[in-house]
Amino acid sequence: MYSYTDFDAAFLKERNAQFRAQVERRIDGSLTEDEFKPLRLMNGLYLQLHAYMLRVAIPYGTLNSRQMHKLADIADKWDKGYGHFTTRQNIQYNWPKLRDVPDMLDALAEVDMHAIQTSGNTIRNVTADHFAGAAADEIADPRPVAELIRQWSTDHPEFQFLPRKFKVAVTGSPNDRAVTRAHDIGLRMVTRDGEAGFEVIVGGGLGRTPMIGKVIREFLPRADLLPYLEAIVSVYNLLGRRDNKYKARIKITVHENGLDDFRARVEERFALIRPQFTGVDQQMLSAIEAEFAPPVFRDAPVTAFEDARRHYPAFRSWADTNLTEHRAAGYAIVTVSLKAHGATPGDATSAQMRLMADLAKRYGHDELRISHEQNVILPHVHKSDLPSVYSALAAAGLGTANVGLISDIIACPGMDYCALATARSIPIAQEIATRFEELKLEHDIGPLKIKISGCINACGHHHVGHIGILGLDRAGVENYQITLGGDSTEDAAIGTRAGPGFSAEDIIPAIERLVRAYLELRSEPAETFLQTYRRLGLEPFKAALYPEARANAA
Amino acid sequence: MSILVTDTGFAPDNWAEPIVTLGVANDATALDVPSDADPATIPLCDGLQLIRVDFPSSADGRGFTIARQLRLRGFTGRLRARGHVLADQYAMARRSGFDEVEISKELAARQPEDQWRFRANWRENDYQTRLRTHKPAKA
Numbered sequence: 001m002y003s004y005t006d007f008d009a010a011f012l013k014e015r016n017a018q019f020r021a022q023v024e025r026r027i028d029g030s031l032t033e034d035e036f037k038p039l040r041l042m043n044g045l046y047l048q049l050h051a052y053m054l055r056v057a058i059p060y061g062t063l064n065s066r067q068m069h070k071l072a073d074i075a076d077k078w079d080k081g082y083g084h085f086t087t088r089q090n091i092q093y094n095w096p097k098l099r100d101v102p103d104m105l106d107a108l109a110e111v112d113m114h115a116i117q118t119s120g121n122t123i124r125n126v127t128a129d130h131f132a133g134a135a136a137d138e139i140a141d142p143r144p145v146a147e148l149i150r151q152w153s154t155d156h157p158e159f160q161f162l163p164r165k166f167k168v169a170v171t172g173s174p175n176d177r178a179v180t181r182a183h184d185i186g187l188r189m190v191t192r193d194g195e196a197g198f199e200v201i202v203g204g205g206l207g208r209t210p211m212i213g214k215v216i217r218e219f220l221p222r223a224d225l226l227p228y229l230e231a232i233v234s235v236y237n238l239l240g241r242r243d244n245k246y247k248a249r250i251k252i253t254v255h256e257n258g259l260d261d262f263r264a265r266v267e268e269r270f271a272l273i274r275p276q277f278t279g280v281d282q283q284m285l286s287a288i289e290a291e292f293a294p295p296v297f298r299d300a301p302v303t304a305f306e307d308a309r310r311h312y313p314a315f316r317s318w319a320d321t322n323l324t325e326h327r328a329a330g331y332a333i334v335t336v337s338l339k340a341h342g343a344t345p346g347d348a349t350s351a352q353m354r355l356m357a358d359l360a361k362r363y364g365h366d367e368l369r370i371s372h373e374q375n376v377i378l379p380h381v382h383k384s385d386l387p388s389v390y391s392a393l394a395a396a397g398l399g400t401a402n403v404g405l406i407s408d409i410i411a412c413p414g415m416d417y418c419a420l421a422t423a424r425s426i427p428i429a430q431e432i433a434t435r436f437e438e439l440k441l442e443h444d445i446g447p448l449k450i451k452i453s454g455c456i457n458a459c460g461h462h463h464v465g466h467i468g469i470l471g472l473d474r475a476g477v478e479n480y481q482i483t484l485g486g487d488s489t490e491d492a493a494i495g496t497r498a499g500p501g502f503s504a505e506d507i508i509p510a511i512e513r514l515v516r517a518y519l520e521l522r523s524e525p526a527e528t529f530l531q532t533y534r535r536l537g538l539e540p541f542k543a544a545l546y547p548e549a550r551a552n553a554a
Numbered sequence: 555m556s557i558l559v560t561d562t563g564f565a566p567d568n569w570a571e572p573i574v575t576l577g578v579a580n581d582a583t584a585l586d587v588p589s590d591a592d593p594a595t596i597p598l599c600d601g602l603q604l605i606r607v608d609f610p611s612s613a614d615g616r617g618f619t620i621a622r623q624l625r626l627r628g629f630t631g632r633l634r635a636r637g638h639v640l641a642d643q644y645a646m647a648r649r650s651g652f653d654e655v656e657i658s659k660e661l662a663a664r665q666p667e668d669q670w671r672f673r674a675n676w677r678e679n680d681y682q683t684r685l686r687t688h689k690p691a692k693a
Contacts, residue, residue: 007679007684010678010679011679011681014678014679015679018642018672021672022642025665025669029664030664030665030666030669031640031642031665034613035612035640038612038613039640039642121613121615151681151684151685152681152682152685154681155679155680155681156681156682157618157645157646157647157648157649157650157682158615158618158619158622158646158650159615159618160615160618160643160646161612161613161614161615161618161643162615226685234619234622234623237615237616237618237619238592238593238616238619238620242614242616268594272623272626272627273626276626276686277685277686278686280684280685280686281685281686284684284685
């Protein structure tokens with residue numbers, strides 16, 4: 001794992017001192033509220049419905065036990081004893097006081113963490129595959145490159161006042177777990193004739209105008225990465241629209257100017273910028289790569305795991321859903337579900353954070369990850385330790401065996417916290433999870449991704465949910481629209497709207513009808529919801545959602 | 555009179571020549587450039603000594619890229635940011651290639667000299683310098 005250089009530490013100390021002064025200067029009137037707003041946003045401080053919210057970056061989702069302990073301490077000292085893990089591999093504190101925030105940032109700096117560029121019209125926290133460095137299907141670990149991008153984008157003098165926010169994601173696996181096609185820039189690590197490089201995708205995004213990103217460069221040599229990124233953002237900074245915030249994202253810039261025109265501008269800009277990078281960045285990348293050397297894995301029997309799996313049904317159920325194949329023999333990737341049935345998706349108490357930190361330290365080579373699906377991952381656990389890990393997790397309410405299933409729901413904070421929201425998301429997620437737990441159907445249903453957003457800005461990724469739910473406000477009443485067939489993987493697709501929306505009371509039964517229809521329609525139990533939808537199309541699901549329409553037509 | 559900010563603090567504007575709006579004349583010694591200008595098309599004639607880039611709002615970051623592009627195109631003259639630029643943006647302006655910032659008396663009263671001097675150490679703690687061969691903002 002990356003640990004801060006003296007430079008990183010000195011930078012952060014200075015940055016935090018600057019922000020402390022900015023808070024004072026806001027209070028003494030040197031800065032107007034309009035002037036202060038982008039400055040606090042680029043330091044992670046967002047104004048929500050009831051209070052400020054501090055969004056802390058967990059770069060490329062990787063952290064160690066010491067950092068997780070600090071997140072727990074901050075939750076206890078300055079918040080209400082919990083934190084919320086987000087779809088962008090951040091953690092949000094919902095109740096900080098403005099005066100306390102500089103102290104919170106100093107506390108984070110003690111463990112090499114910050115809240116820089118987690119909000120505002122800046123290049124945001126760079127995200128990556130949460131199984132990086134552990135997954136069996138990986139070509140290369142994307143985190144060194146993500147760290148290089150973090151350093152390049154941090155406090156970049158040209159790009160602190162962009163037309164709109166700008167999100168970059170990196171994956172090193174052909175199985176895209178980083179949703180690269182729904183980012184302003186998505187990077188897929190590829191090789192061509194033995195040379196390492198990137199496929200560069202631009203202009204993806206969800207929000208009110210969902211778009212799947214387009215390939216702007218099929219193969220970009222590794223050493224060209226930073227100047228090419230700089231060229232893209234530089235072109236966007238001047239060309240992106242500033243007259244309408246809903247048309248300001250790069251996806252609209254690319255769409256309105258056309259990919260070919262945009263590409264030509266980027267290539268021209270790239271030619272100008274490229275000579276600035278003389279290889280120092282590549283030397284730094286090599287040094288960063290050394291820090292991400294894999295842990296020393298041990299060779300030990302896995303009989304304890306196999307015995308537990310044979311004898312304990314609860315353990316078997318958890319092992320079958322929450323483990324992913326590791327590249328090292330005898331190891332597994334553990335996904336700790338933050339989606340206990342009826343709980344708020346992505347929330348963890350300080351006690352839970354500490355427990356996960358301690359388990360990582362004891363059994364997991366001191367590493368944790370945050371996934372964009374709002375779960376916590378222990379990437380390197382030897383299988384013989386899994387029974388102990390499971391027992392400890394289960395005792396703390398973290399043993400839910402539902403990863404990838406219907407109750408493993410992504411939900412934005414919705415109207416419970418967010419000033420932008422038009423409907424509640426969290427209670428809908430809770431009710432769906434509780435209902436299918438009552439029915440004892442979720443393991444039979446199998447892989448199914450439900451994603452819920454409480455407004456058109458789509459923080460809950462509803463467009464790429466197999467079932468997406470979008471909460472809107474219709475004349476003061478919550479109304480939930482369903483989209484079907486979305487996909488966040490390398491086969492990325494935007495879901496199709498099924499028809500008229502449902503009230504908060506009717507949405508849960510509607511989802512149940514939909515899922516029961518799938519169980520009837522699937523060709524065999526192994527055919528997933530998404531596969532069945534792709535085979536049969538919208539119609540049979542529509543019929544299940546709107547039985548009265550069919551009755552009327554008959 | 556407006557106020558000129560440099561690394562040494564506040565000073566009165568010492569540029570006495572007329573500053574010509576971009577597009578009006580091609581042989582000006584000083585050019586005024588709006589924030590929506592395309593830096594690739596700004597004529598860099600031999601006699602050009604000063605370019606002044608407008609910042610209509612502190613939230614409008616186009617001027618930073620305009621400055622960087624002008625430097626990459628080889629402009630070595632005096633480069634000035636003018637308008638609604640905050641003390642908090644002084645380091646960004648300098649790192650992007652500006653030499654100085656021109657602000658109004660009202661802004662200078664609200665954000666006095668010490669707040670700008672606080673950012674005069676813009677050469678320190680700069681990731682960009684670390685990542686590439688450092689070229690001083692002004693050759």
